[in-house]
Amino acid sequence: MLRWLLIALLFALPVRAEEVVLGLSQDEVAITTSFDGSEILIFGAVKRETTIPESELGVIVTIAGPPEPVTVRRKERRFGIWVNTDAVELDGAPSFYAVATNAPLDDVLGIRDNLLHKVSVPSKLRSVDTPNTVLDASAYVAALIRINTSAGTYQLLEDTVIVDQDTLFRTRIRLPAALTEGAYETRIFLTREGQVVASYETAIDVRKVGLERWLFTLSRENPFWYGIMSLAIAIAAGWTASAAFSLLRN
């Protein structure tokens, strides 16, 4: 917090100090049996002691899922068919990342602050560790961004933050159904003339609950009994269904 304040102060020198007051519709997401993704409403206000500055206010909201090591593979044609040939293991890429802004990202955020705060998808992924053994590692990172963007795992949502009277802001970010469990780092940046003037950080906790939690834990911690249970349940269900059907027929 202090670090952010210092950074904010450093860059906020030419403009008047502004602060973020934040609210979340929920600070945890429970993955239940009927879970089909979740929409998070992020809202807040800009607290300031002085008059509203002349320049345009930029509001940027980001949500990042816990980093997960992934293997990116490239296919090549071998013997007439397409086969995975090269693979690169990437560490530190977020499992989910969304950036919402109130105007085109390039208009509200300069290149320098974008890199410093790792805001846009490419700058967020700049710090991803790539092995030195691969020459074109950046091609794999680019592929990761491309695949995750088309799958909706990485989202750039420009003009989706609504700002009222330069003070109140709100946005909705939809988390997809296929979520990794963990803490989702949520950040808010206020910008003026492409520079970050204030920021705020919090986390949304995503985890499986109830039956989902129980089955998942059992399958990892007691795989043998999970297997036995799966067989027993499946046999019982199959038998019951066919018994019920033959009862219906008679």
Added chain:
Amino acid sequence: MAARHLDFPSAPVLTVFMQIYLPIAEVSVNAFLLLGLGGMVGILSGMFGVGGGFLMTPLLFFIGIPPAVAVATEANQIVASSFSGVLAHLRRKTVDLRMGTVLLIGGLIGAALGVLLFNYLKSLGQVDLLVRLCYVVFLGVIGALMFVESLNAIRKTAKGTAIPTRKKHGLIHKLPFKMRFRVSGLYISVIPPLLVGLSVGVLAAIMGVGGGFIMVPAMIYLLGMPTKVVVGTSLFQIIFVTAFTTMLHATTNYTVDVVLAVLLLIGGVIGAQVGTRIGVRMKAEQLRILLALMVLAVCGKLAFDLLVTPYELYSVGAVEGH
């Protein structure tokens, strides 16, 4: 102002019944889609008297279930869907338990080898390719053989000649370790049934199939078993081999999704009952030619996907814990 947005509408009641989050596959799918898929494959398996695993597993790939989860879960489902079948055959005494046990021993060894191979190729990132290639090869060969055979049968019945009798294989009778199989009325070496069981076990582990579509013809044409005990005996072998495969996948890969299995199963059992009724009304040769065409269609689609230049050359997967 903010408070007004707090009570944004929660998910409509309908989706609570439709969407279901699979705990192991970690995807959310429509429950009715799974029931429908199970039902559709169930109808086909009832009509043709096959397990349907070879159709279900590729269909699960198509709806976005990770291949490793699809293969392991399908093994679990086959155990359950074969269970009532085995009971019925045991009551009718149409199971050659001795032959079944020999096939089973081969099958268990094969399944263990198959899971080892599966996990090794998974660490190399080639498991998807292996599964697809296996499908293309086996579906292609079986589909083509069945198509030619049933076409000939249709021609012969049209001419009015009798269905050809089984061929006698000389080689099988020359092998050592002979054993008497009373129910089948055979006195043959245990090597061929062991090998048949073994290859089916490997397929069960890699392809997520019961392997009935390979085992049944092999039992009739290779081992010379009487047709009436073939289905019961193969089901007997399948149920234990797929149960073993399920356990291996559950303990080494953690990829068995019980929720998915149960949903597919319920649809499958009901579909199978409907399919059996449709099957009774159709001629055997017509059924076989239909099945052959379907097998060839699935094979063609998978082969096409391997040959055509993919839209995206890169793919993203989880890092294996090695």
